Amino acid sequence: MNFPDDLLYSEDHEWLRVEGNRGIIGITDYAQEELGDVVFVELPSVGEEFKAGDNFGVVESVKSVSDMYIPVSGRVVEINEDLDGAPELVNEDPYGKGWMIVVEMTDPEETSDLMSASEYEAFVKESE
Amino acid sequence: MKLVPLIFEMSREGRCGYSLPALDVPKVDDAIPADMVRGSEPNLPEVSEVDVIRHFTNLSHLNHGVDTGFYPLGSCTMKYNPKLNEDVAKLAGFTESHPYQPESVSQGNLRLIYDMEKFLAEVSGMDRVTLQPAAGAHGEFTGISIIRAYHEHRGNKKTKVIIPDSAHGTNPATATMCGYRVVKVESDERGGIDLDKLQDALDDEVAALMLTNPNTLGLFDENIDKITELVHSVGALCYYDGANLNGTLGKARPGDMGFDVVHINLHKTFSTPHGGGGPGAGPVGVKKELIDFLPVPLVDYDGEKYYFNYNVPHTIGKVRSFYGNFDVVVKAYAYILFNGPDGLRSVCENAVLNANYIMENLKDLYYLPYDRYCKHEFVVSSKWQKQKNSVRTTDVAKRLLDFGIHPPTVYFPLIVEEALMIEPTETESKETLDTFISVMRQIAKEAAEDPDFVKSAPHDTPVGRLDETRAARHPVLRYKKD
Numbered sequence: 346m347n348f349p350d351d352l353l354y355s356e357d358h359e360w361l362r363v364e365g366n367r368g369i370i371g372i373t374d375y376a377q378e379e380l381g382d383v384v385f386v387e388l389p390s391v392g393e394e395f396k397a398g399d400n401f402g403v404v405e406s407v408k409s410v411s412d413m414y415i416p417v418s419g420r421v422v423e424i425n426e427d428l429d430g431a432p433e434l435v436n437e438d439p440y441g442k443g444w445m446i447v448v449e450m451t452d453p454e455e456t457s458d459l460m461s462a463s464e465y466e467a468f469v470k471e472s473e
Numbered sequence: 474m475k476l477v478p479l480i481f482e483m484s485r486e487g488r489c490g491y492s493l494p495a496l497d498v499p500k501v502d503d504a505i506p507a508d509m510v511r512g513s514e515p516n517l518p519e520v521s522e523v524d525v526i527r528h529f530t531n532l533s534h535l536n537h538g539v540d541t542g543f544y545p546l547g548s549c550t551m552k553y554n555p556k557l558n559e560d561v562a563k564l565a566g567f568t569e570s571h572p573y574q575p576e577s578v579s580q581g582n583l584r585l586i587y588d589m590e591k592f593l594a595e596v597s598g599m600d601r602v603t604l605q606p607a608a609g610a611h612g613e614f615t616g617i618s619i620i621r622a623y624h625e626h627r628g629n630k631k632t633k634v635i636i637p638d639s640a641h642g643t644n645p646a647t648a649t650m651c652g653y654r655v656v657k658v659e660s661d662e663r664g665g666i667d668l669d670k671l672q673d674a675l676d677d678e679v680a681a682l683m684l685t686n687p688n689t690l691g692l693f694d695e696n697i698d699k700i701t702e703l704v705h706s707v708g709a710l711c712y713y714d715g716a717n718l719n720g721t722l723g724k725a726r727p728g729d730m731g732f733d734v735v736h737i738n739l740h741k742t743f744s745t746p747h748g749g750g751g752p753g754a755g756p757v758g759v760k761k762e763l764i765d766f767l768p769v770p771l772v773d774y775d776g777e778k779y780y781f782n783y784n785v786p787h788t789i790g791k792v793r794s795f796y797g798n799f800d801v802v803v804k805a806y807a808y809i810l811f812n813g814p815d816g817l818r819s820v821c822e823n824a825v826l827n828a829n830y831i832m833e834n835l836k837d838l839y840y841l842p843y844d845r846y847c848k849h850e851f852v853v854s855s856k857w858q859k860q861k862n863s864v865r866t867t868d869v870a871k872r873l874l875d876f877g878i879h880p881p882t883v884y885f886p887l888i889v890e891e892a893l894m895i896e897p898t899e900t901e902s903k904e905t906l907d908t909f910i911s912v913m914r915q916i917a918k919e920a921a922e923d924p925d926f927v928k929s930a931p932h933d934t935p936v937g938r939l940d941e942t943r944a945a946r947h948p949v950l951r952y953k954k955d
Contacts, residue, residue, distance in 0.1 A: 379890070382946075384946050385945070407942050408867065409887065433946070
């Protein structure tokens, strides 16, 4: 399973890519594998504000419907509208075309609560 | 068994299944304005009566139901529906009565509602019960609406409802529909509510805790007294989701556990038909502090006659036309009467015995996350099969179809990976349970020896494995000619 080194990871299996004060967020390779074929993604609207840990969207697969939790606080500035017509992108390219949202982070220090790739990999192994 | 063609494929131009008498009044052509008349004929199948009968009869043979086979669908309580229930509901006094009849000529029906309320109040440990809600989720909505009305009447602005992570999905949906924010509380390693986490979640903004007990793991919460006490200590109420009442029926009552509001699924615990077999019914019981908020009308007795009581001071109003799914109530009433109190207790005992019997006979081959006695159902996992041979719960479920067994509930509750939630109910014989156990053991063996065979199941059904992903991503919901 693939956990890129340049990302941060949450215990709820979301990843975060930090670009200045912007954070790009999606679900991990492990999460998409566990969910199975994704058939629908519900995302927030641009402009909505969330606190770290808030439920920001829903991902639905053939076997379950799961909430997604935002790893850092911020205001949504972009959402991936392609997922509406092509939810399979989440399975095919979870760290690329399957991204979910971009937020403007309000408290960049929160990123220190997240895991590195190696920590996340160990976390996933442990929970198996 | 073979597939049945679409009725549209049987259509032949000009074929017809009815004959109307000749028109014996003047023909009217302009009754509908020309711009509102459709331009082309609707695309309806042109078939004879016998075509229609054979088509739907053959389709019905493809069904699986409690009348055709074992149906261990966890948390759904797919028990056999005794035919005596149907005989009673078919009595002319019921079928030929009308909800607009005056009370004076509806005394039998009113008495049945009155008595049924008493029965359900006794079973649940509540003070009064409304029979109006038409299903379990409707009962939840009614119950939480009552709780909301109660808090508002007392001037308390409550904003949150606490729900454990093992809950049915309808619970958070209900709380949200009633305008509350959902706060999730995690389960502890015994499968019950984590008391410390519950304590942390409680404050005076909390309106209620919604709890299923036994929960969706089939486990009775050992701390239930403490839980309801904690919830009450912040002025919140306790809501009992009665989906799993079959696991405590006649043994423990939600009212005695400290719950204030309860819904009961007549189509589960009280053996009325389920799902497509007929409407449900989700009566809601409340403790006396909440009686004034119940839907109207209640049925009362003045010493001479039964009557509809609309005088409920803070009622949330009607939640269903007329008096609920009365026909369903009649069937459940019959079930309660012919079982009696001892019979209902043995329903629970046998449901629990059957579940534990299967659990004990599967736990060496399927991972059992919470290894303790269960109530009416239990949850195992295909985790070992997945780790060793990439055989998942979906595959196990599909393979069960080859044996004429309806699969258990799968991938639920969410806190168990690759979950299989098995509820045999009390109505199955030891032979049926043994057959199921041997099939599950055989599937575990196949998963180890020939995983591809399980992963490509089902093999003996009219259609093989469906492309569920494509069906969900690109649903085709209606027939189109060409």
